[in-house]
Amino acid sequence: MNKFFQWIGNIMKQSNRPDDLSRFLLKAGVIIGVLGVVFSNKLLLWLGFSAIIILYIRIFSKDKQRYYQENQTYLKFKNRFLKFFQKKTQTIQNKKNTLKQKKTHRFYKCPECGQKVRIPKGRGKVTITCPSCGNKFVKKS
Template sequence: MDRFKKFMEDRTGVDHLSLALLILSIVLVLIGMVFRWSMVRFLSLIPLVLCYYRAFSKNKLKRHQENILFLKYWYPIQTKMMNKYRHLKARRQYKYFKCKECGQQLRVPRKKGKIEITCPKCRHTFIKKT
């Protein structure tokens, strides 16, 4: 174990881009196996080799810059995916209505029966079943 720690001491290690390359490689292998495409399975080695190259590289500055560039494009995608997940999760607990006066989207808890909803923006009230 000490020999491995000593070996990895000056190396980059695994970062977000390396993990993404590893996941891409696994996905390509699975697609190649399901559809019996040997070329796709062969191409899955490219991201895997890049993943290992990045993990064992000693050029930390260059690998860090590559990771920053990857994260610049990955974070907006990840944020959109997480917002959709949160929105789907919230749909189970809340019901959404639009105010007829101002168009504001209103969120009310589910399973409360008929309730009077007051728009916080324009103070318009209406009754809806949740």
């Protein structure tokens, strides 16, 4: 029995530590597996089980370079995915802020560079200086 535990200990020493892709595979496998059980869908159950099997194959793999490359590819994809949704969220927040400010300000585009310029309402005709190119133009506030 002691040799068995030594054998398991050696395997664990040689194994890779869980990385971001491994954590994702574990979470996805559990969630998909639970959905397979809840909806009595064997395909989902097998997909969840397969994700967990792939997780263990990756962790106990001795090819550390491939393990590292897979994780880097996953991180690049994850960052691209997150940046896409962060840009969308930021665009929505900017539009909300613009709608709030339209009550008290007017927005104009510089005829030279297209930079948006915000000026307060109710000041009559105003000479606006573009902060980016320095062009001056007259608009009604």
